[in-house]
Amino acid sequence: MKTKITFKSIIFSISAAIILFFILFFVILSLLNKKPVAAFYGIPENTQKGITAVLQKTHTRRNKKSLPYEIVILNDTLDLKSAIKNSKKPDILFIYNGRNAEYAASLAAAKKSGFDAQVLNGMTTSVKTTAYSANGKITGVPLLIDNYEIDVNLNAFKNSGVPAVNFWNDIERLAEKTKSASVVPVLFSAGNDEMLINVFGALVES
Template sequence: MSKQNFFEKYKLFIIGIAGLTIILIANLIFLGNNTATKIAFYQIPENTQKHIEAELLSITEGKVKFHTLNSSKPLSEKEAHKYHMIITYNSRTAINIGPEPVPDNAIKYLPTKIQLSTYQDGKNYALPFLLDHYELALYTTYKTQLGLSDISDFESFKDYLEKIKEAADFPLIAIGSDDNELIGFVSAMAQSIYGVNEYFDICQEFNKAQARGDEIPYRIRVVLDEIKELENLGLLHKNWLNANIKDVIFLMEQHQLGAFVTYLSTQRQIPYVLIKYYNSYLFPQHNSTAFGVIAPEIVALKMESDKNVDLIFEKLISNQVQTNLSKKTMLAPTAAIAESSDIQSDNVRYWCAAANGGPVPDFQKASFIGPDRLHEYADKIREYLK
């Protein structure tokens, strides 16, 4: 029988086998995707996300599928429930998307104040597992040379900056050119002035004002006036609104800077040979008895049941994974006895655990507004401060 006749005779059979093979392969791919735990990242910096992904792959032996969600628009509950887990910052968004309660065996290893930061309606809606922090850094050389005491509150901070003028060309600088840093500075000042309870009310004012394009609310203008006063007194660098991290590094290299304020995550960009001469401090408080710490928390949210999800929650808070994440991301761990990357991150965890208001988000993370609108409002703040 010729090859042509053979093919003609068995054509339908061959086509059928080929079709079944394709269907089988497609089903295997489909089942493979369905058995993988789907984890989505929302608004997490790329480098930090990379390190978290590496740990999750290790925990689950690769049985996960990662997704990066659009950070320029609000995350809806419907969209969030397409995934087994969401990793994002603790915020109003985290509550609104309707996560399932965090397993008790995970949350119990956190200090009480950090536990309470995600506690609502009788449950913990999220598991905080890394902490950033908006903090103050002081140049220890000038502090020692001038014999200055530690800062106890905001008034003593201003007095410290006045004395530092004897040695430093620029007593203090903030990074005003970056929207996130600018909002962090305003948030830290607001929490310092008003205390943690009123701070959350101001977060809502900030959110509504941005959403509607309103003018700056009165209580935020009070905060901005306090910042302007620092500048008028010659304590805050007059061009801080245009400053970036490279400017801070340059002033440090020239030994012209007495102090700076920034996020811990931003501070990690500074070479060790410079930053080793600076000690980090909790942002100084006004005379408020109820204060929190501006420490954005990266949290895990359980959206759908999956056997890997409970394992991930348990392992995320284990000493080994917490230590790994802290060392790789250079952020602070949340578990009470996990090893931190260094004294800076260890201090952040301690401050969050000790403050009566615990860790609180900055204005931007307290309630989501898209980057474009945030930038517009940040420019409105800059215009007011000029």
């Protein structure tokens, strides 16, 4: 049985091929030009601006006209799962540590993404413990940490005979030497016992 090829069928086939070509062309073009999405959840506006400024300087897009990252602010009045569901899926997410961060790290692990463990080299143990890992990959790393600060009463310090405050035993000596002359010879910026432990760990490792 022979199929009769008509002029109309040839035109239709050529038209369909051209349309398919343009569809594929624009799909490929959009994929090549797709920006990675950087999202913020529960991060203060001034911190967002600081991180965004650094992100947008990381590389230059091929067209040299648009910024490399698309920035998304997730609705932090919702739980993270709902916030992500109602928004573009982020490629990188900035968030405070906690349950939401655990959920974000599990999403990254499910996509089999992450950094090599060596990304944590040089960090103190107290910082390393805030990282999330799965399948040998680091799926969440600390970018910003709370300020660990030890304030020393300079007047008490000058009269204490302690030459320097570099180690924990120096702090103990200073406190012992000045306990009768000063009400507060040493002050820690620790809001709770967990932060105090982190201050201690950072000091010991330094």
